[in-house]
Amino acid sequence: MTLSQARAAYFWTNEENMGQRHKDEILYDHNHDGIDRRGFLKCMAWAGTGAFCVMQGGVLKSYSLSRLADLDPSEAKGELSFAQISDSHMGFNKAANPDVVATLKAAIEKINALPTAPEFLLHTGDISHLSKPEEFDTADQILKSSIAKDVFFVPGEHDVLGDDGKQYLERYGKHAKGAGWYSFDKKGVHFAGLVNVMNLKAGGLGSLGNEQLEWLEEDLKKLSASTPVVVFAHIPLWSVYPEWGWGTEDSAQALSYLKRFGSVTVLNGHIHQTMQKIEGNVTFHTAASTAFPQPQPGQAESPGPMKVPAEELRGFLGITEVNFVRGKQALAIVDAKLG
């Protein structure tokens, strides 16, 4: 194992894999910022059971979701709270989940019941299943009932079918550039929404393209290195499993622009399961779908919808809550299952 390999910690946040997690934990304090990374990683492991972690003053505090009723709100409050949902696939109706409307509604209910109300939602794509207007309409309607004031989107490959993303842009990308990329700031945290599902080439992976990369470089230039940055895009910006298209051809270039920042969080979807990797100051995280699960890399013939017993379905779907407390700390990311 090389030093750079050792610096990357891979672990699953699914409950079944929690036992394997410990051997993948790598403990470095190479930021010398006093962050208790052992505690951070341990807390991430509890995420599968529905734990809620908040970083305050470099100390990680964790609470199980069941105890949250007893919690003093000021203890749980970070400076910025938002939630990530992904892959709602409105319009999907096959065996893996005949009722994606019900499971998206359950996800919103879960979000609305979080102890710290998220200020906004990030939807990391595949809002619809077939880019049909009624599918987008239904998703929008359900999202309206969330307690969060705003929803920020990036498209998945299912959202740009048949019209090269024209409808997606009209609905969700009015202030965006190109195929729908944009950035915004919330309480000193910089967010960049990227599009990596356009102009895909035969045999290829996700693609950002030169125009977007140039925009990103320019967009990040003016920020100080201490600004926490969150980048969100549909297809993972790291190489999860290229054989199944789970990666982005030119993400290395994007990541090179992020290298100088002290805290970078990359939030993706597409693979319909939670996965996390930490490399230096960058935390990569993929969210579960609110519609249907997909198999773990290489565990099936293809990355199609994975059928599970009906009563177990909600255990494979989920939402993600992200909390940021000002300081040099990484953002606390917690995945919660729907059932």
Add this chain to the structure above:
Amino acid sequence: MKGKKKVIVWIAPILAFSGLYAQAGKSANAGRKESGSGSEVKIDNFTFAPGTVTVSAGTTVHWVNRDDIPHTVVSDDKTTFKSKPLDTDQEFSYTFSKPGTYSYFCSIHPKMTAKVVVQ
């Protein structure tokens, strides 16, 4: 003895026929990247089967999506042929008038690739 022989003689061709029928009708199984000279391509399990189809100029090739996820049929150059998104059981056809090798892929899941060889 005579009776027995007769039975054996009849059974053999029946078995041969049913074997042939089974192969002809069901050969386009998911996941098997074979060559074919028929003009039908089945899409299932994120695979075009057969992966290579060889036809004569003027043949119409039919694709049918049997997967539980939508796919498209798009030539590598993205202009020669381009289906709309095909949901489960939807079909697409294209008539290949000029000889050549036409590589294509699914534009939604670009790792899915295949080709049509037109002679």
